[in-house]
């Protein structure tokens with residue numbers, strides 16, 4: 001809503017192109033550096049210049065210290081086209097404020113950047129509101145104690161008194177907006193609770209795709225949709241971009257023999273996800289908590305995939321989902337030497353692009369959800385058509401034999417589905 005207020009982030013929506021100075025501060029690994037660049041790319045921000053600094057003693061006011069700040073300031077004078085400064089590390093309120101004052105530019109840290117991507121791309125009302133609320137809270141923190149320099153950036157007001165007044169007004173407007181958002185979020189939460197309750201009543205198990213961003217969760221979902229669903233089932237967006245998915249999508253995966261389940265695609269995780277972001281993610285992650293089984297999708301072709309697994313596990317713990325039954329799906333095996341499809345204990349190796357591998361994964365999921373196949377025999381009286389019908393839908397019929405008092409049926413069924421065909 002109030003674009004005027006969020007001069008730090010939202011004013012870019014007008015179409016101004018963003019060009020950044022990117023500052024690495026902590027001897028990041030090549031993978032971490034690539035991830036920062038990918039995040040900027042996802043946010044649609046170009047890179048004018050990269051500065052590197054191994055900050056040993058973090059400066060309380062500027063993080064990187066006076067010398068580095070001066071070097072950057074000199075660069076900004078020579079090349080004023082860079083209109084934003086991005087830090088790979090998270091900054092305190094005080095540091096961000098001081099750096100913005102010195103550079104006379106917007107300063108974004110990693111969290112700002114992620115929120116920025118979310119704001120641009122999230123579709124659902126709840127996700128958008130949660131992100132807006134997180135952004136406004138950060139903005140409010142930075143405004144507290146701020147003085148006239150902001151007003152200078154807003155359009156040349158130099159009168160200190162007017163600036164203070166403007167600041168008070170902004171703070172009040174932000175607080176009012178946050179209160180409005182909280183109210184609206186509570187209403188949406190109620191709506192979601194009702195939808196979930198009806199889903200649970202339908203007694204179809206829920207399977208959640210979770211994992212690091214860009215691991216291939218949406219591709220796995222589309223694989224399932226292509227394989228098991230009617231042709232017009234709406235596919236979800238899969239893209240080589242961090243945070244391609246920002247809203248959850250739930251689809252019914254209809255399989256034979258009563259093995260249908262709901263599959264939910266969720267937003268990707270990232271390492272060191274700050275608490276406020278986990279909160280902003282929350283509405284999209286609630287589905288994971290209700291899942292019977294979590295498919296933790298990993299990009300097995302990344303050299304540092306173990307770090308990704310750890311980051312995902314940490315986030316699952318943070319949302320109280322760590323105790324849910326888990327299948328770790330090592331995906332993108334086609335880019336590696338790993339033999340696929342294969343399974344070792346609760347680890348499955350696949351390529352989501354291969355329909356045969358999706359079938360294999362479905363088999364593993366079915367076993368977790370519905371148990372092993374068991375072989376049974378029963379006699380159904382001719383008068384009990386409906387039981388025979390249920391049996392046909394839920395079991396693999398192996399043999400039927402017509403007898404005087406009914407049909408003798410031999411069949412295979414997943415043992416947890418047996419209760420569905422017990423004599424009524």
Ligand SMILES: Nc1nc2c(ncn2[C@@H]2O[C@H](COP(=O)(O)OP(=O)(O)OP(=O)(O)O)[C@@H](O)[C@H]2O)c(=O)[nH]1
Nearest residue numbers: 214215216217218219239240243244245268332352
């Ligand atoms: N070669 C190969 N590419 C894959 C495989 N699975 C996914 N991809 C590609 O990897 C990229 C990311 O896939 P997505 O399914 O969008 O990843 P995601 O986990 O949903 O990512 P976010 O929504 O950003 O968290 C896309 O370009 C996919 O085509 C795979 O098994 N093999």
Ligand SMILES: [Mg+2]
Nearest residue numbers: 217218244245
């Ligand atoms: Mg996705």
